[in-house]
Amino acid sequence: MQSVSVTHSDAAVQTEIYAKFFHGLSNPTRLRIVEMLLDREMNVSQLVEAIGASQSLISNQLACLKWCGYVTSRQEGKYVLYRISDERVRTVLQLAKAIVADNAEHIRCCTRM
Amino acid sequence: MQSVSVTHSDAAVQTEIYAKFFHGLSNPTRLRIVEMLLDREMNVSQLVEAIGASQSLISNQLACLKWCGYVTSRQEGKYVLYRISDERVRTVLQLAKAIVADNAEHIRCCTRM
DNA sequence: CCAATACATTAAAATATCTTAATTTGTTTG
DNA sequence: CAAACAAATTAAGATATTTTAATGTATTGG
Numbered sequence: 001m002q003s004v005s006v007t008h009s010d011a012a013v014q015t016e017i018y019a020k021f022f023h024g025l026s027n028p029t030r031l032r033i034v035e036m037l038l039d040r041e042m043n044v045s046q047l048v049e050a051i052g053a054s055q056s057l058i059s060n061q062l063a064c065l066k067w068c069g070y071v072t073s074r075q076e077g078k079y080v081l082y083r084i085s086d087e088r089v090r091t092v093l094q095l096a097k098a099i100v101a102d103n104a105e106h107i108r109c110c111t112r113m
Numbered sequence: 114m115q116s117v118s119v120t121h122s123d124a125a126v127q128t129e130i131y132a133k134f135f136h137g138l139s140n141p142t143r144l145r146i147v148e149m150l151l152d153r154e155m156n157v158s159q160l161v162e163a164i165g166a167s168q169s170l171i172s173n174q175l176a177c178l179k180w181c182g183y184v185t186s187r188q189e190g191k192y193v194l195y196r197i198s199d200e201r202v203r204t205v206l207q208l209a210k211a212i213v214a215d216n217a218e219h220i221r222c223c224t225r226m
Numbered sequence: 227c228c229a230a231t232a233c234a235t236t237a238a239a240a241t242a243t244c245t246t247a248a249t250t251t252g253t254t255t256g
Numbered sequence: 257c258a259a260a261c262a263a264a265t266t267a268a269g270a271t272a273t274t275t276t277a278a279t280g281t282a283t284t285g286g
Contacts, residue, residue, distance in 0.1 A: 012141070015148060018206070019141045021213050026136035027244075028129045035128060044263055057245060059264055069219030078253045078262055088212050092205065093131070099201050100134050106182030140274075157233055170275060172234055191232055191283045 024068045025092070029053060030061045033082075037071060038090050043079040137181045138205070142166060143174045146195075150184060151203050156192040 008016075025031050032051050036042060042050070048058050062082060065071045072085045084090070138144050145164050149155060157175065161168050175195060178184045185198045197203070 011148075012145065015145045016141045017213060018209055019139055019144045021209050022135045022144070023139035023243095026132055026139040028125070028132045029244085031132045031135070032125065032128045035124075045261090054246070055263070056247075056265090060245080063264075067219070069216040075253090078255095080263060086212055086216065088208060092208050092212070095201060095205050095208065096131055096134050099199055099205070100130060103182040103199065106180070136273095142274085158231090167276070168233070169235090169277075173275080176234075188283090193233060 020068070024065060024070055025096075027061070029057060030065055033058070033061060033065060034070060034084065034089060035093070037082055037084045038093070041081050041083040043076075043081050045079070047082070133181070137178060137183055138209075140174070142170060143178055146171070146174060146178060147183060147197065147202065148206070150195055150197045151206070154194050154196040156189075156194050158192070160195070 025034065029051065033047055036047060036050055044055065044058055044062065047062075048055050051058065062071065062073070066073060066082075069085060070089060071082050073080050073082045075081075138147065142164065146160060149160060149163055155163070157168065157171060160175075161171050164171065175184065175186075179186060179195075182198060183202065184195050186193050186195045188194075
């Protein structure tokens with residue numbers, strides 16, 4: 001959890017929200033879920049199967065993504081189907097991939113933090 | 114640090130790299146630095162002043178951003194000037210802001226993780 | 227050259243996230 | 257309705273990140 005600090009400029013507050021937005025995509029499991037859901041609507045079991053992680057982990061990360069507004073869900077019989085709630089996320093991903101492609105050497109990230 | 118796991122599909126490996134890309138923008142201090150540098154080249158002292166964080170923190174996060182390829186630096190006299198190394202980062206930020214704007218209610222992020 | 231300024235590095239403490247394991251809730255099928 | 261299946265929740269342990277504080281290195285002005 002993020003701590004709440006007292007004296008923050010508007011810009012800083014805005015930046016914190018954007019940072020949280022990016023945080024949503026900064027975890028491999030979550031990003032993998034988002035990628036899969038960009039292809040098609042899927043239920044939890046399908047995601048568990050496709051990603052090869054525990055049901056618990058997938059459900060937890062789905063809850064996170066849902067809370068953050070990346071995905072929405074609807075119950076269909078005994079399944080819960082998830083899908084991406086904002087198509088523009090696809091564009092963000094495409095752009096990120098383009099940037100990473102041109103910086104392949106570099107982006108592997110910090111040895112220090 | 115991220116742990117290295119042994120059995121990972123190509124897709125999973127790619128996803129990890131993209132996750133790292135987003136991780137770069139997922140910290141308020143780092144994102145603030147990136148935003149400032151999108152405006153203009155700045156030295157460390159200027160960033161410290163503008164952001165209102167310790168010199169140590171700014172330097173540490175700059176090292177992170179540099180390692181990840183977000184920024185480059187050049188020495189000029191006793192100052193070290195930093196700038197954004199890939200202009201497309203600006204587009205990523207703009208897109209993120211547009212998405213967040215339309216999901217203002219939602220994106221405040223996980224109470225749970 | 228030395229003092230001052232600018233920045234980098236390091237390690238460790240404080241915090242946050244990630245993952246798992248166990249359990250619970252909800253839904254359907256026999 | 258009971259068993260089976262699907263998913264959510266919770267708390268706690270394992271890890272990772274963030275930040276600070278102290279110290280080191282580089283550059284320049286006097």
